[in-house]
Amino acid sequence: MRNAVIALMMFALPPSFAQRPAAPLRFEVASVKRAEPQGGPGDIPRNMDSSPGHFAMRNVPLRFALEWAYDLKDYQIVGPEWIKAEERYDMVATAPGPASEAQMKLMLQALLTERFQMKIRRETRELSVYALIPGKSAAKVKRISSDDAPSLSGGQTGVLFHNQPISRLTFLLSRRMDRPVLDMTGLDGSYDYTIDISGLNGFNPQSIADSGPSIFTAVQTDLGLKLESRKAPVEMLVIDSVSKIPTEN
Numbered sequence: 001m002r003n004a005v006i007a008l009m010m011f012a013l014p015p016s017f018a019q020r021p022a023a024p025l026r027f028e029v030a031s032v033k034r035a036e037p038q039g040g041p042g043d044i045p046r047n048m049d050s051s052p053g054h055f056a057m058r059n060v061p062l063r064f065a066l067e068w069a070y071d072l073k074d075y076q077i078v079g080p081e082w083i084k085a086e087e088r089y090d091m092v093a094t095a096p097g098p099a100s101e102a103q104m105k106l107m108l109q110a111l112l113t114e115r116f117q118m119k120i121r122r123e124t125r126e127l128s129v130y131a132l133i134p135g136k137s138a139a140k141v142k143r144i145s146s147d148d149a150p151s152l153s154g155g156q157t158g159v160l161f162h163n164q165p166i167s168r169l170t171f172l173l174s175r176r177m178d179r180p181v182l183d184m185t186g187l188d189g190s191y192d193y194t195i196d197i198s199g200l201n202g203f204n205p206q207s208i209a210d211s212g213p214s215i216f217t218a219v220q221t222d223l224g225l226k227l228e229s230r231k232a233p234v235e236m237l238v239i240d241s242v243s244k245i246p247t248e249n
């Protein structure tokens with residue numbers, strides 16, 4: 001009778017109490033160590049190993065790993081300045097078997113939390129942003145449905161974004177403007193588009209700053225879109241504490 005009562009009580013409990021939480025996904029083998037900076041780390045955080053179930057990032061700041069693991073932009077991460085570029089790391093890991101990208105990201109979250117002894121939290125903050133929004137007429141972009149590799153190339157008329165989502169442009173602009181740029185165009189998928197960003201200070205260190213049209217003018221002229229200043233809620237990852245030296249492998 002007693003066993004029947006206990007079973008009935010367990011059945012009546014909410015799932016969060018009646019079931020043990022699933023163990024977090026973890027890599028089977030992982031190496032995380034400090035690296036000597038060797039040139040710039042680039043500007044596209046990504047898994048550098050295309051083999052199923054394998055992960056690698058080399059000579060990267062901790063911020064890059066966090067951006068990829070949590071699907072965040074750099075302006076969404078709040079923490080000590082050294083995570084941006086001062087310290088670099090080599091991270092190589094292998095999952096227990098073939099894993100999806102989403103599963104690999106969960107494994108990396110667990111790895112970073114453990115090895116860097118991180119304490120993090122999520123919060124939403126109201127930020128000053130530039131919103132990339134539709135213009136008065138159709139956007140000057142060409143939808144692409146081919147399997148061509150995405151690319152960026154420069155030319156006399158500007159930078160050609162080939163087979164790229166609009167978010168690739170907003171990512172680039174966010175890295176070089178005084179506030180985040182959010183894609184609010186509603187343009188899904190990948191496109192070909194060209195924009196003159198020679199006037200965007202810092203895009204090409206060898207060019208004279210502000211030598212071309214302002215980015216606001218270029219967005220309207222070249223893309224038929226508009227950059228608008230506004231306030232917007234942005235989800236943030238706040239790092240309350242983190243160690244520069246990862247624990248041993």
